[in-house]
Amino acid sequence: MTGGLMTSPRTLRTVCIVLLALLTFLSGCGSAPATTTPTTDVVTEGQAEPTTALPDETANDEPVTIKFMSWQGSVGTVEEIQETLIKPFNAQHPNITVEVEVLPWGEYWTKIQTLVAAGTPPDVYGQSVGYAWDHANKGISLNLQSLFNQDLDQSKFLMRPFDVLRYPDIKGDLYAVPIRWVNSALFYNKTLFDEAGLEYPNENWTFEDMFAAAQKLTKDTDGDGTPDQYGMSARMDHVMLDTIIKANGGEVLNADFTKCQLTQPVAVESIQWVTDLVLKHQVAPKPAPAGQTDAAPTFASGRVAMSIDGSYQIASLQEVTEFDWDITWTPKGTAERVVYGGPDSLSISKQSQHPNAAWEFVKFFLSDDAGIKSIGVGSVPINKTIAESDAWLKSVQKPQNYKVLVDQEPYVVGADFGPSWIEWRAEAMQRELDQALLGTRSVAESATAACTAIDAILARVDR
Amino acid sequence: VKNEVPNVPAPLPGLRQQSTAVAVPAHQRRHRHVAGWLEALPYLLPLLIGLMVFTIGPIFAALILSFTDWDLLTPPEWIGLGNYRDLFTRPVFWTILGNTLYYTVLYVPAAVVLPLLVAVMLNRPLRGIILYRGVYFLPVITSTVAIALVWMLLYQPEFGVLNYILKQFGVSGPNWLADERWAMPALVIMSVWKGLGFNMVIYLAGLQGISEQYYEAAMIEGANGWHRLRFITVPLISPTTFFVLIISIISSLQVFEQTYILTRGGPGYATLTMSYYIYQNAFQFQHMGFSAAVAYVLFVMIMLVTLVQFLLQRRWVFYQ
Numbered sequence: 001m002t003g004g005l006m007t008s009p010r011t012l013r014t015v016c017i018v019l020l021a022l023l024t025f026l027s028g029c030g031s032a033p034a035t036t037t038p039t040t041d042v043v044t045e046g047q048a049e050p051t052t053a054l055p056d057e058t059a060n061d062e063p064v065t066i067k068f069m070s071w072q073g074s075v076g077t078v079e080e081i082q083e084t085l086i087k088p089f090n091a092q093h094p095n096i097t098v099e100v101e102v103l104p105w106g107e108y109w110t111k112i113q114t115l116v117a118a119g120t121p122p123d124v125y126g127q128s129v130g131y132a133w134d135h136a137n138k139g140i141s142l143n144l145q146s147l148f149n150q151d152l153d154q155s156k157f158l159m160r161p162f163d164v165l166r167y168p169d170i171k172g173d174l175y176a177v178p179i180r181w182v183n184s185a186l187f188y189n190k191t192l193f194d195e196a197g198l199e200y201p202n203e204n205w206t207f208e209d210m211f212a213a214a215q216k217l218t219k220d221t222d223g224d225g226t227p228d229q230y231g232m233s234a235r236m237d238h239v240m241l242d243t244i245i246k247a248n249g250g251e252v253l254n255a256d257f258t259k260c261q262l263t264q265p266v267a268v269e270s271i272q273w274v275t276d277l278v279l280k281h282q283v284a285p286k287p288a289p290a291g292q293t294d295a296a297p298t299f300a301s302g303r304v305a306m307s308i309d310g311s312y313q314i315a316s317l318q319e320v321t322e323f324d325w326d327i328t329w330t331p332k333g334t335a336e337r338v339v340y341g342g343p344d345s346l347s348i349s350k351q352s353q354h355p356n357a358a359w360e361f362v363k364f365f366l367s368d369d370a371g372i373k374s375i376g377v378g379s380v381p382i383n384k385t386i387a388e389s390d391a392w393l394k395s396v397q398k399p400q401n402y403k404v405l406v407d408q409e410p411y412v413v414g415a416d417f418g419p420s421w422i423e424w425r426a427e428a429m430q431r432e433l434d435q436a437l438l439g440t441r442s443v444a445e446s447a448t449a450a451c452t453a454i455d456a457i458l459a460r461v462d463r
Numbered sequence: 464v465k466n467e468v469p470n471v472p473a474p475l476p477g478l479r480q481q482s483t484a485v486a487v488p489a490h491q492r493r494h495r496h497v498a499g500w501l502e503a504l505p506y507l508l509p510l511l512i513g514l515m516v517f518t519i520g521p522i523f524a525a526l527i528l529s530f531t532d533w534d535l536l537t538p539p540e541w542i543g544l545g546n547y548r549d550l551f552t553r554p555v556f557w558t559i560l561g562n563t564l565y566y567t568v569l570y571v572p573a574a575v576v577l578p579l580l581v582a583v584m585l586n587r588p589l590r591g592i593i594l595y596r597g598v599y600f601l602p603v604i605t606s607t608v609a610i611a612l613v614w615m616l617l618y619q620p621e622f623g624v625l626n627y628i629l630k631q632f633g634v635s636g637p638n639w640l641a642d643e644r645w646a647m648p649a650l651v652i653m654s655v656w657k658g659l660g661f662n663m664v665i666y667l668a669g670l671q672g673i674s675e676q677y678y679e680a681a682m683i684e685g686a687n688g689w690h691r692l693r694f695i696t697v698p699l700i701s702p703t704t705f706f707v708l709i710i711s712i713i714s715s716l717q718v719f720e721q722t723y724i725l726t727r728g729g730p731g732y733a734t735l736t737m738s739y740y741i742y743q744n745a746f747q748f749q750h751m752g753f754s755a756a757v758a759y760v761l762f763v764m765i766m767l768v769t770l771v772q773f774l775l776q777r778r779w780v781f782y783q
Contacts, residue, residue, distance in 0.1 A: 427743070437644075
């Protein structure tokens with residue numbers, strides 16, 4: 001601290017809050033770019049005060065009002081939330097009034113930040129895997145572990161996705177409670193498999209089996225030297241690459257999220273394997289820039305036979321009529337089977353005046369009464385009873401093997417949802433490794449560059 | 464204040480008369496001057512408040528922010544020059560700076576020369592001239608998002624119009640936006656096309672200020688079309704060219720929308736620019752202080768480049 005103007009942190013903070021308010025205002029005037037972040041990355045976190053006795057508004061039925069915030073495409077519109085969640089919730093808790101606000105993804109996070117800085121955050125809010133760890137680390141979200149232990153029976157839930165969100169590491173506490181999650185799965189084009197006379201992929205497949213089939217499914221029908229049909233897709237995103245690295249026995253970060261492990265031999269070999277699919281074997285197209293589905297053939301275009309992808313893709317594939325498709329188990333690696341899992345969750349603000357009422361509302365999302373309307377196509381309910389009910393299993397026409405998403409639960413692993421996830425994983429690591437996939441730089445150099453960037457980002461985190 | 468006077472109604476005409484009257488003593492004049500200010504103030508306030516709150520205030524606040532570590536969630540921490548030190552030691556910053564300059568070097572010559580040629584072509588009494596000018600101006604008033612979506616289709620490697628045309632000449636076109644070497648030129652081509660009409664209109668205004676006499680005199684001396692362009696149009700339009708050059712450089716150093724919509728800064732880091740990096744650090748990574756520091760580096764860069772241009776202008780800009 002130095003200088004006359006800024007001697008008091010409080011003054012500085014006030015200035016900054018005013019500034020942020022201005023920035024928010026101004027950004028509202030500009031053309032807000034459409035968000036492309038998949039809705040799959042939602043995590044909620046709530047906190048129980050372990051020992052402190054909080055005023056229990058819910059016990060004596062005093063009327064309280066709590067605020068719930070969520071983003072568009074998460075659990076529904078304001079009207080839908082009123083109808084499917086708040087109405088049945090109020091039947092059980094008539095004394096708790098829930099105010100709802102739903103914003104587009106980009107605006108949502110700016111608003112949450114502004115409200116936290118101003119000391120008036122929503123009591124319950126939709127949390128993303130991209131921010132859950134940071135919110136726990138900065139004391140924004142409440143530790144919900146003891147409330148969870150006290151009120152909920154673990155055997156009622158599919159528990160693996162919970163571990164994805166713990167703080168400070170996989171053995172830590174819950175600061176966000178999953179309400180549903182998305183999986184990786186092997187998507188395959190049945191029509192192309194039938195044409196080639198190949199057997200469909202099954203639960204015993206390894207990544208090598210997938211590659212062998214991909215070679216048979218890659219075709220250059222017009223003879224111009226470039227395939228017009230590819231066997232599979234190859235991407236450096238967390239759903240595909242991180243799953244392969246881990247299934248082969250490697251790591252992306254170390255267990256306490258402080259160090260990049262991509263330069264370890266297993267990780268380098270896995271990155272090489274994905275790179276070879278594009279550059280050496282040419283069974284996968286070069287990747288398209290983010291947001292550009294037209295720049296490269298995709299699974300949805302019907303010109304890529306297989307894809308390791310997130311189950312959130314199921315929603316957009318519902319509209320496909322040109323070919324038949326299904327999903328099956330994420331293939332096994334050389335060491336084990338790993339399934340990527342990304343939970344959508346809820347957090348309770350540490351500054352909430354009504355944490356108990358907030359917790360009641362969070363619990364309602366997990367209850368049998370919540371139903372499937374707020375789950376969304378391609379996400380699996382965290383509540384076992386709902387996930388195994390016909391209401392959910394038969395809620396979509398395709399894929400036929402929707403159930404595999406539930407069956408994969410025992411193998412679910414997160415994509416190192418630690419500090420500054422969007423910065424180190426979605427940005428730095430992706431950009432550095434894409435250069436290997438483009439062939440502009442070797443895999444070893446790209447892995448080293450990725451680790452340099454990631455380690456610097458992780459080192460900047462105040463723990 | 465002088466400029467505001469004609470717009471202000473009742474009391475000011477009187478003020479104007481009085482202030483120009485020689486007979487009024489000095490102290491009284493000063494008094495009336497202050498009174499005039501006070502009267503004008505309410506009319507100016509909306510503008511002044513807007514300017515202070517939305518422009519000048521944030522500019523200074525951002526300067527202060529650039530010396531802090533602030534994640535928007537916890538109180539900012541004063542770290543002095545920490546952000547600037549951090550910035551210059553990051554390899555990615557130099558890549559991004561290089562990308563921004565590369566974009567500028569590709570964009571500015573095209574954005575200065577092509578609109579001039581189009582303006583010269585359209586500065587003659589053709590039938591339907593207004594239609595032609597309108598067609599060239601159309602992209603300017605169309606939103607970048609809409610334009611980017613259309614260009615995405617044009618750039619599509621297999622079915623895109625651009626590669627189809629190239630194929631007719633036996634050239635196998637690149638995967639424009641997904642290729643590290645072609646992504647930036649592709650952004651530049653689109654930007655030049657979009658900005659053409661705006662610069663053209665400015666040039667047209669400039670061209671219409673050149674007296675016909677010069678051309679007539681030159682033609683009598685036997686000057687052909689090229690001579691007239693090179694020795695009359697270009698020198699006489701140089702103040703306009705100077706203006707176009709300055710705004711083109713500023714806008715290209717700040718390039719954001721194109722790269723945000725078309726490539727997200729990719730592939731790899733190939734089209735990641737300063738403005739995009741500022742946006743990312745502020746709103747995606749929550750490094751407000753760091754982001755403000757990058758913004759100030761960009762600000763100083765633009766200031767210096769503009770200053771140098773003003774210093775150099777006397778060598779090539781001719782004011783009549």
